[in-house]
């Protein structure tokens with residue numbers, strides 16, 4: 001079975017971009033079909049997308065502060081990557097399943113994961129994050145790089161075996177989206193996922209956020225050829241998008257997911273930038289320049305969508321209201337997290353075996369001893 005390419009020439013020199021860094025629409029013959037898809041988003045939708053980005057950013061900054069105050073073990077910021085995420089979140093249909101890495105906070109919030117559930121995961125108060133059946137198909141975060149490239153592909157193969165895709169009904173056919181990064185693309189699991197996805201015509205789209213860094217390793221080291229070209233070599237239809245452009249992300253992801261749910265798996269390389277540190281354990285000044293960071297600050301996806309909304313006649317007050325609402329949510333979250341006390345660290349052992357196990361009992365005892373050696377309840 002052959003599938004028509006949705007993405008055109010393999011030799012693009014620029015990613016698909018519908019909104020430029022100033023928030024103006026980029027019109028061209030090549031962009032016309034993408035604009036047509038983006039037209040599914042009303043001005044109200046676009047304003048709502050902006051609201052999600054602003055809320056996620058405030059949440060993210062607050063979580064970083066809470067980590068610094070000792071309330072979270074670690075925080076993984078998504079600052080700068082909200083544009084691609086919001087487009088993809090809006091492009092996915094209700095019946096779709098999402099397999100994230102660990103930086104997809106906007107997608108998680110969009111699918112109904114509560115801020116507290118994400119916070120509790122990084123406090124160590126929840127080992128499994130959340131129940132995907134209660135969060136509209138949002139699977140839990142995966143910190144082990146690229147493992148979920150396999151889980152998501154296997155899940156998509158299951159959808160096909162169940163006959164829950166490829167009936168021609170986009171409103172019902174299911175698809176899967178897996179998010180991972182430029183560094184993860186080097187893992188064997190990522191390549192194996194691509195092989196099985198194409199071989200079994202699995203209904204899946206790999207959404208790869210190329211944020212230019214895998215901790216301190218630049219994306220240029222991960223692949224000598226662009227990642228989307230590598231995906232084409234595996235037989236996937238692949239697109240390269242401006243990952244800070246919510247409209248391009250929406251249009252291309254919608255089209256790719258709808259092709260995937262009919263049996264043509266896809267791959268999107270979203271060109272973006274991790275504006276913050278890799279995690280709160282990282283110091284990016286050790287490996288990248290201020291100039292580079294500054295050049296990406298000028299391409300901030302939130303400022304870009306805000307400029308577009310102003311151009312569309314959205315009132316300043318509506319944007320200010322979203323900022324205020326986000327600030328209120330963040331301060332509520334802060335209050336709750338500060339009140340939450342210290343998460344129990346030892347119940348991790350209770351869920352390894354269904355019955356008590358001598359090795360677990362011993363490890364639990366040793367952890368308690370170790371923690372007691374610090375004195376107090378630090």
Ligand SMILES: Cc1ncc(C[n+]2csc(CCOP(=O)(O)OP(=O)(O)O)c2C)c(N)n1
Pocket residue numbers: 103143144145180181182183184185211213214215274278
């Ligand atoms: C299998 C495995 N190897 C190494 C690590 C350590 N590690 C955590 S994040 C990371 C870099 C990931 O980079 P990328 O895929 O580009 O995603 P980003 O963090 O930039 O979003 C590494 C090597 C890990 N978590 N799992």
Ligand SMILES: [Mg+2]
Pocket residue numbers: 181182183209210211212213214215
């Ligand atoms: Mg990366």
